[in-house]
Amino acid sequence: MSQDRLKRDAAHAALEWVEHDSIIGVGTGSTVEAFISALAESRRQVEGAVSSSEATSKRLREIGIRVLDLNHTGDIDVYIDGADEFDPHRRLIKGGGGALTREKIVAEAARTFVCMVDESKRVGVLGAFPLPVEVIPMARSLVARKLVGLGGRPEWREGLTTDNGNLVIDVHQLDLVDPVTMERALNDIPGVVCNGLFAIRPANIVLCAAPGGVDTIR
Numbered sequence: 001m002s003q004d005r006l007k008r009d010a011a012h013a014a015l016e017w018v019e020h021d022s023i024i025g026v027g028t029g030s031t032v033e034a035f036i037s038a039l040a041e042s043r044r045q046v047e048g049a050v051s052s053s054e055a056t057s058k059r060l061r062e063i064g065i066r067v068l069d070l071n072h073t074g075d076i077d078v079y080i081d082g083a084d085e086f087d088p089h090r091r092l093i094k095g096g097g098g099a100l101t102r103e104k105i106v107a108e109a110a111r112t113f114v115c116m117v118d119e120s121k122r123v124g125v126l127g128a129f130p131l132p133v134e135v136i137p138m139a140r141s142l143v144a145r146k147l148v149g150l151g152g153r154p155e156w157r158e159g160l161t162t163d164n165g166n167l168v169i170d171v172h173q174l175d176l177v178d179p180v181t182m183e184r185a186l187n188d189i190p191g192v193v194c195n196g197l198f199a200i201r202p203a204n205i206v207l208c209a210a211p212g213g214v215d216t217i218r
Contacts, residue, residue: 004034006118007082010209011035013216017078017114017205021047023068025106026060027081028053028099031116035080036063050076052106053099054163070109079110083117083203084129084196090115090203090217091179095132095196098162104194108201115203119210126179130155130170132196137167139191146189147171150182166193 011034018024018039026032026049036056039046040063048066050073051057057067070076081103083092092115094100107113131152135143144154152171160168176182179199186195206217 003118003120006209006211007031007034007116008038009214010116010118010207011038013207013209013214014080014114014116015039015042015044017080017112018044018046019077020045022077023047023050023073025050025076025079025110026052026056027079027103027106028056029082029097031082032056032080033059035116036060039063039065048073050106050109052081052102053097070106076106076110078112078114079107080114080116081107083115083121083198085121085123085126086115086117086203086206086208087123087126087179090206091126092198092203093126093129093131093196094198095134095168096129098132098157098160098168100132100196101134101162101164101194104198104201107198112205113201113203115206117206117208119208122208125177126197127174127176130172131174131176132157133169133171133186134162134164134166134193134195135169136191136193140167140169143189143191144169150185151175164193
């Protein structure tokens with residue numbers, strides 16, 4: 001079974017958490033694209049959506065869903081997004097698409113965070129996927145040196161500017177056995193806006209699609 005088919009299966013399973021006339025948060029990435037398509041096909045009515053990226057906002061408007069400002073909505077019912085990796089405790093690495101900061105903000109505002117993945121994203125310990133870190137441009141070299149000091153191998157993702165006007169450094173070889181501690185340590189580096197560890201606030205539910213069906217991990 002193709003990875004695209006598994007992404008579609010996970011996306012369709014996520015519709016179960018979309019309540020009629022609710023306000024939902026919507027993430028960014030290829031699995032989210034599948035979710036938006038599934039939402040359009042389902043004709044399920046929502047009051048509106050808080051988006052984690054300009055690309056997602058554009059796609060939501062194309063299917064007739066109002067994009068709302070989080071400053072005006074307050075807490076939202078559910079946030080639905082994908083991930084680059086997840087571990088047995090539903091902790092995640094996110095940010096492969098560069099939208100990690102807004103994704104983390106919307107996840108924090110949600111009562112329930114539903115993560116859609118295919119089975120290739122399941123790991124015992126996070127860290128095979130390089131960890132994205134969003135940085136203020138003037139601090140790129142400073143942050144990179146600090147990341148080396150933490151045991152990582154930083155690589156500037158050249159050519160990418162985030163929707164917030166910042167840069168992304170992908171960090172290889174970090175020890176993420178204790179992702180909560182590492183998430184806090186990274187956030188304490190001056191110039192770091194956000195990092196792609198979702199460990200302090202993990203997903204509430206992971207929908208993991210495999211050829212045998214979609215596993216719901218709570």
